[in-house]
Amino acid sequence: MTAAGLTSLAVSWWSSPIDRSIDDGGATDTYFPRLDPVAFAARGVVPVAHAAFAFVLGVALGLVIRRTLPAMATTFALYAAVQIAVPMWIRSHLAAAERTTVPIEPDGAPVSIQEGAEEIVAHPEVPGAWETSQQTLNAAGHPAPVPSSFADCLRTGSSPPTLQQFEGCLADLGALGYEQQVTYQPAGNFWTLQWAETGLYLGLALALSGFCAWWIRRRAV
Incomplete structure (x- = not known):
């Protein structure tokens, strides 16, 4: 999570002149706006929430599957599916269009x-x-x-x-x-979408953490 946060900070700082140029009506044919699905996932606070969700997802699947390579493969597949589904069907509804x-x-x-x-x-x-x-x-x-x-x-x-x-x-x-x-x-919805998606991923991470605690207690009984 720390590495994701530092990387996002570096990317956001480096691309800030480009973002300001686009938001002010600059050349959008050359650069993607920061709300573009690919650019959005590398800016702001969202990468930290993505990292938290990916980590807890891997822990949960490791507890259930109990085999390293299958758990890693399943984690990768499910995380990739979520990363595709959220931009396509969910993110656009997290703020008023x-x-x-x-x-x-x-x-x-x-x-x-x-x-x-x-x-x-x-x-x-x-x-x-x-x-x-x-x-x-x-x-x-x-x-x-x-x-x-x-x-x-x-x-x-x-x-x-x-x-x-x-x-x-x-x-x-x-x-x-x-x-x-x-x-x-609109460009002004960037931080609204960032915080909404961060809450979504952290909520999923907390739910998976609760599942892990329940699973451990269940097997310990």
């Missing part, structure tokens, strides 16, 4: 397409934010799939569409009233 709706137009927020032009991703100018979800809205403001006419507009045979063609198709889609709703965690 914000939403913004941006029009789909060539001169608006940068837009990219995915899944064969069946999904649109907008990137509004929100410095340092972590975009957690996207939704396409129709002219009535209701969630709707991207119309097939957009994919037809982009179809050029074997070659990719030109920039002018792409912008023209975006303009046609915007003229139909389609917009993109973006849900994100």
